[in-house]
Amino acid sequence: EDQVTQSPEALRLQEGESSSLNCSYTVSGLRGLFWYRQDPGKGPEFLFTLYSAGEEKEKERLKATLTKKESFLHITAPKPEDSATYLCAIIQGAQKLVFGQGTRLTINP
Amino acid sequence: DGGITQSPKYLFRKEGQNVTLSCEQNLNHDAMYWYRQDPGQGLRLIYYSQIVNDFQKGDIAEGYSVSREKKESFPLTVTSAQKNPTAFYLCASSFDRVASRGTQYFGPGTRLTVL
Numbered sequence: 706e707d708q709v710t711q712s713p714e715a716l717r718l719q720e721g722e723s724s725s726l727n728c729s730y731t732v733s734g735l736r737g738l739f740w741y742r743q744d745p746g747k748g749p750e751f752l753f754t755l756y757s758a759g760e761e762k763e764k765e766r767l768k769a770t771l772t773k774k775e776s777f778l779h780i781t782a783p784k785p786e787d788s789a790t791y792l793c794a795i796i797q798g799a800q801k802l803v804f805g806q807g808t809r810l811t812i813n814p
Numbered sequence: 815d816g817g818i819t820q821s822p823k824y825l826f827r828k829e830g831q832n833v834t835l836s837c838e839q840n841l842n843h844d845a846m847y848w849y850r851q852d853p854g855q856g857l858r859l860i861y862y863s864q865i866v867n868d869f870q871k872g873d874i875a876e877g878y879s880v881s882r883e884k885k886e887s888f889p890l891t892v893t894s895a896q897k898n899p900t901a902f903y904l905c906a907s908s909f910d911r912v913a914s915r916g917t918q919y920f921g922p923g924t925r926l927t928v929l
Contacts (some may be wrong), residue, residue: 709856739917748818748904748920749857792857799912800845800864801872804856 707732707797711805718812721782726808728793729775738776739802740769741792749792752778783812817841818921820905825926827892827899835890835924837905846888847906847918850874857904863888864911892926900928 712727730738737756741749753762755771762769766787768779778791790809794802818839827833837846845864849857859872863882877896882888888907892899903924910916 714854741920746923746925748820748906748922751917751919754917794857800862800870801859802857802918804858806854806856 707795707803709793709795709803709805711791711793711808713808714806715809716811718780718783718810720784720812720814723779723781723783725780726778726791726810727775728778728805730793730795732795732797732803735773735795737796738771739794740776740778741794743790743792743807745790752791780810783810785812785814788812818905818907818919820903820921820924822924823922825924827926827928829928830894832891832893833926835892835903835905835926837888837890837921838886839888839905839907839921840886841907841909841919842885843907843909843916843919844885845908845911845916846882847908848872848878848880848888848890849904849906851902851904851923860890860903899926901926 708731710729740752743749753769758773760771766781770777788811790807792807794804797803821836847862848860851857858874861880863869879891905921906918908916908918
């Protein structure tokens, strides 16, 4: 069964303290992995799509990487406005996404 | 101003009552999706539609119904048969019907509470 596990469940950092969020997955033949950001009470906001091992994408302080078993979301010198829940999802079948439970990130000033 | 709108933002339902959640998009996207989000859990797919007048059940379709009469609209009805409907409901759409070729974009969500 396709599965996505994110760790840690929650992470608290000081402003400027870099770290990484993990998304490990099991799927027979990965066809795409998505990262989203979700603020409390709002819909997820698309960040990145990764398709093959070794691929990397960057956006401001965020960098997403992909291996054959997991993806990392690296956050460099985070600011309080980066506080949010970060969701990871993989493609299942032709149309469906399977989501992890998310990592709740808090950046303290 | 293109995007996905959901209404209402908050909805309260009495026991035994059916309620309908609205989802509209003006992005000219072919595919639309309904997800349910519960605290500490990942998003779970309820229904999806790749084309007008056609839709498929997702992983947790029991107690829900949908229609797709127009490309822009994909309303979700939560029926009295849904035993635990209190949750955050998210609508999404994608330009391409195939997930590997189309990023899903989400609306702002509707929070449904059963009284």
